[in-house]
Amino acid sequence: MSDFNTTEFTNPSTFILQGIPGLEAVHVWLSIPFCTVYIIAILGNFTILFIVKRERSLHEPMYYFLCMLATTDLVLCTSTLPKMLSIFWFNSREINFSACLTQMFFIHCSLLMESGIFVAMALDRYVAICHPLRHSTILTNPVVAMTGLAVLLRSSILTIPNCLLARQWPYCRTNIIPHLYCGHMSVVKLACADIRVSSYYSLSVVLCVFGLDVFFITISYTQILRAIFRLPTKDARLKTFGTCGSHLGVILAFYIPCFFSAFTYRFGNNIPLHFHILIASVYLLIPPMLNPIIYGVRTKQIWDKLLWLFTH
Incomplete structure (x- = not known):
C-alpha cells in the first residue's frame, strides 16, 4: 500500500493508475466484459480491413473511409485495453511518465480522427444519395486520400498542445491517477x-471541433433524410432509412458519452467517481466494437463477401 501514499516529488518518472476507486473488489469481474468487447473490436475491425483489401470491387470511397475508421478504432482500443486488463488481472498499475503522455496522445488523437472520419462518411453518404450521378467525379481516390490526410493532420496538430502542456506542468503532490x-x-x-x-484549451477543442463535426453531420443527414422521403417506393425508403438510422445510432453512441465525460471533469463534482470512470472507459471501447458490426454487417457488399469467405 505504500505506493498509494502521497509523496513529495517533482515530475515523477512513473504514475500509478488506481483503476476504478471503490470497485477494486470487482476488478476481475469487470475485466470479463472489457476483454469481450476488446476481442470483438479486434476481430471485427481486422475483418473489415481484410475483406476490403481482398475484394477489388470494394475499392470505393465509402469502404476506404470504413478502413480508416477501422484502423482508428484498432489504435484507440489497443492503446487503452491492454493496460486496463493488466490492472484488472495483475494489479500492474505503474506507467512510465513518457508512456503515459504517449497513451494520452493516441487516445485523444484517435478520438478526433474518429470524429473527422464520421464527418467524411456522412458527406460521402450525402453525395451518394443526393447526387448519385456525380459521386464518382466528386469523391475520387485522390480526394479520399487528401481527406484522410487532412483528418490525421488536424487530429495530431490539435492533440500535441495537450501533451506538451501536460509535460511542462510540475507534479509535486501525488503521482496517483x-x-x-x-x-x-x-x-x-x-x-x-x-x-x-x-x-480551457481541451474544452475549446471539444466544443469547437466536435461541435462543428456534429453540425456538419447533422446537415448531411438532414439532407439525406429529405432525399429518402422523396424515394418512390416504401421499401426503398425503409431500407435506406434503416441503414442511415443505424449509422446515426453509432454516431450518437460516440458523441454523447464523449461530451458527458468532457463536461463531467469540469462541472460534475457531484457525480460518483467510479461512475464517471466507467463512462469514460466505455466510450473508448463501445464505438470500436459497434462500428464494424453496424457499418460492416449492415453493408450488403461486405456481408456478402464475409459469407462467401466462410462458405468457401
Missing part, C-alpha cells in the same frame, strides 16, 4: 500549478 488510463484532464489535475490553460 484515479483512472484506468492517462486521460488529459485526469493527469493535469495532479499538477501543483494553475492548469486553466490546459483546461
Whole structure:
C-alpha cells in the first residue's frame, strides 16, 4: 500500500493508475466484459480491413473511409485495453511518465480522427444519395486520400498542445491517477500549478471541433433524410432509412458519452467517481466494437463477401 501514499516529488518518472476507486473488489469481474468487447473490436475491425483489401470491387470511397475508421478504432482500443486488463488481472498499475503522455496522445488523437472520419462518411453518404450521378467525379481516390490526410493532420496538430502542456506542468503532490488510463484532464489535475490553460484549451477543442463535426453531420443527414422521403417506393425508403438510422445510432453512441465525460471533469463534482470512470472507459471501447458490426454487417457488399469467405 505504500505506493498509494502521497509523496513529495517533482515530475515523477512513473504514475500509478488506481483503476476504478471503490470497485477494486470487482476488478476481475469487470475485466470479463472489457476483454469481450476488446476481442470483438479486434476481430471485427481486422475483418473489415481484410475483406476490403481482398475484394477489388470494394475499392470505393465509402469502404476506404470504413478502413480508416477501422484502423482508428484498432489504435484507440489497443492503446487503452491492454493496460486496463493488466490492472484488472495483475494489479500492474505503474506507467512510465513518457508512456503515459504517449497513451494520452493516441487516445485523444484517435478520438478526433474518429470524429473527422464520421464527418467524411456522412458527406460521402450525402453525395451518394443526393447526387448519385456525380459521386464518382466528386469523391475520387485522390480526394479520399487528401481527406484522410487532412483528418490525421488536424487530429495530431490539435492533440500535441495537450501533451506538451501536460509535460511542462510540475507534479509535486501525488503521482496517483484515479483512472484506468492517462486521460488529459485526469493527469493535469495532479499538477501543483494553475492548469486553466490546459483546461480551457481541451474544452475549446471539444466544443469547437466536435461541435462543428456534429453540425456538419447533422446537415448531411438532414439532407439525406429529405432525399429518402422523396424515394418512390416504401421499401426503398425503409431500407435506406434503416441503414442511415443505424449509422446515426453509432454516431450518437460516440458523441454523447464523449461530451458527458468532457463536461463531467469540469462541472460534475457531484457525480460518483467510479461512475464517471466507467463512462469514460466505455466510450473508448463501445464505438470500436459497434462500428464494424453496424457499418460492416449492415453493408450488403461486405456481408456478402464475409459469407462467401466462410462458405468457401
